[in-house]
Amino acid sequence: MAGPSEKSWTLLKASVQPRTGPCGGGTCQTGPAVKPFPAAAWRLDPTRGGPFCMGHVKLHIPGPVEVSERTFRAFCQPMIGHRGQGFKDLYARLQPKLQQLLYTRRPVYLSTSSAWGVMEAAIRNLVKRKVLTCMCGAFSDKWYDVALRCGKQAEPLQVPWGSPIRAEAVDAKLATGQFDALTVIHNETSTGVMSPIEEIAALKRKYPDVMFIVDTVSSMSAVKLPFDELGIDVMLAGTQKAFALPPGMTVFVCSEAALERAATVPDRGYYFDFLEFQKNAEQNMTPSTPSIAHVYALDAKMDEILAEGLEARFERHRRTNQMVRDWTARHGFTLFPDPGFESRTLTCINNGAKPGGRVVDVPRLQQLVRERGFLIDGGYGKIKGKTFRVSNMGDETEATMAELLAAMDEAMKLL
């Protein structure tokens, strides 16, 4: 991939003036900053190859996460026609990289949409009788509602927020024989719970006619998800989570059984028709005009991911996640997820949502951390303020996480 030289990019970035207005010129997240960004907001980040930040608050929310300069360089390459050989070449060279990441021989599709587009698509393409929606947080709960809005029969399998989905409960439901599909979110971003996908996926052998639809939005690329071995039917993720790309694209993969099922389901439409994705994939294209910039960036990101090595990448996420868990314990907080089911890409810290541990003023904590150049999340939905969340997704290293945690340490002293 041709691109600007490191030196020029550094020159470019160095020339950017820090923003001095409130909120860094409108880019802060949770309300006006009390003062202009301090010098600390300017940092040399060796993983990014240049001065970084431009007064911007670095994102440690659970998506979108921070996008590296390297990724932006790939993202802003000149446009090409999406039906020409140039695009087909790009698509073709990206495919095996994505297949390697997902441990699959199936084609990996690219949808120009957020993950919800493909989450809805999976319902429209695969549900004929009734879908079991496994619910353990804001996003998995919402999937039930989305299924109903598509005019499909759906039944909830609800567990308390903070708890995972377990195979035993799923098995009991599927045994009724009512369902031809199920939805489960592997890493429920709102609660920081990672459900044991292996034990759930193992049920597929028992229920081969049930379509297993798995949202791995905030875990794909950070955790090993061997699609073929799991034997599930659909797996999807948005690019703005662990891939650390800007939002706007969803990566997904379907089993052959899923395509066979889709072929029997009416009213799939066109834009999200899985068979259209397959038909176009065979020609290294997408059904509709794709976000070419995202495809460029994903291609570059996959090079980075494979250069790091998949196991090394998974381990890095485990280590950086452990750093946040250690911080949590050091400051007297507890974790919101049930023990043993904590996500490795984000940490959902209990702050009164359930008994035990310390409770602080979360908006104040966020503000103090923001003044130090970092954005952490203040909790989502009904546990907003009663939890807070810190992401270690994407390009974060032990060094960059240490910077964040130092800022959080400082903030805690001022609470």
Place this chain on the structure above:
Amino acid sequence: MAGPSEKSWTLLKASVQPRTGPCGGGTCQTGPAVKPFPAAAWRLDPTRGGPFCMGHVKLHIPGPVEVSERTFRAFCQPMIGHRGQGFKDLYARLQPKLQQLLYTRRPVYLSTSSAWGVMEAAIRNLVKRKVLTCMCGAFSDKWYDVALRCGKQAEPLQVPWGSPIRAEAVDAKLATGQFDALTVIHNETSTGVMSPIEEIAALKRKYPDVMFIVDTVSSMSAVKLPFDELGIDVMLAGTQKAFALPPGMTVFVCSEAALERAATVPDRGYYFDFLEFQKNAEQNMTPSTPSIAHVYALDAKMDEILAEGLEARFERHRRTNQMVRDWTARHGFTLFPDPGFESRTLTCINNGAKPGGRVVDVPRLQQLVRERGFLIDGGYGKIKGKTFRVSNMGDETEATMAELLAAMDEAMKLL
């Protein structure tokens, strides 16, 4: 908007090495280039503020079109959370600019999808009984098929490719009372035909219960489209056409009547539910995570558009389009569209698709033009090779169009 200085950007671009491999490193469109890009592929483009091209073939296909460095600069600003105040501020400041462009008081929605997503959405949201699909080219023809795939009743109103949709024919169909919606493509990109939208829209007064869904994919922002005055119900466009942004986002606007209709239509789903767009717009947000980069770029582009002035912009497109039409006549070709219905954003040149005028080897012409640094289109669908297309959408000026046409002149000499 903060961003890199002009000097740094120029430095960055100047440092980029030209690509010397075949196809400029995989970015050429229609097959391997016969030789490395010549020095001519490097040019100083005053509209772009720096050395331009990097060996890239400049796009004059009817979308995606060339994206300026200024737009890319906006496109690659640091990410922000899409539920935070920073995004809400961005959304809120963009709204009145889009409303000004479309001469509307209605909110203008942003969909993270290609235009087909919203074209399908309009069917799903608005059709209860039967939709009349006005068909005059590849894209409008396909809309009929998409309606059927959504499980809706549809009836074609087909005219020959090259002819426009006229109000009289639409009136005759609507008079049957069978329809509660119609689709029409204002500027059919495959044939270069611009249908007279004013006379079609005037029928809305006679058929207030029929939803008028108008695709302005390749005309919006280049031609005056006063939404409120037209009185239509849905108008939409992809960002990679006349807006000259990268593909990946669709801009659309709905009448109040459209929202009222949608409220009565079941199975709208979630991702493209018009009521969700409205509900979120009221809070300066989108229903799902948007492509934030596109929103940044659109905001910057709207500043450019309004600084140029809408009338001046429309006139510029008229003039640059006339330059292509003049070139066509000068070389003995005829135009494919019926006289009086030629698009102002792209020119579809007859090359044997219908009687009259010159006929050349289009792939050879494309190749010769490509070797000179420009990509033109070789015709679409059933008129591929029997027509060819040249776009003047986006940022093109008389100066940049003159460069293209000079290269096309040279190419013609070698045919």
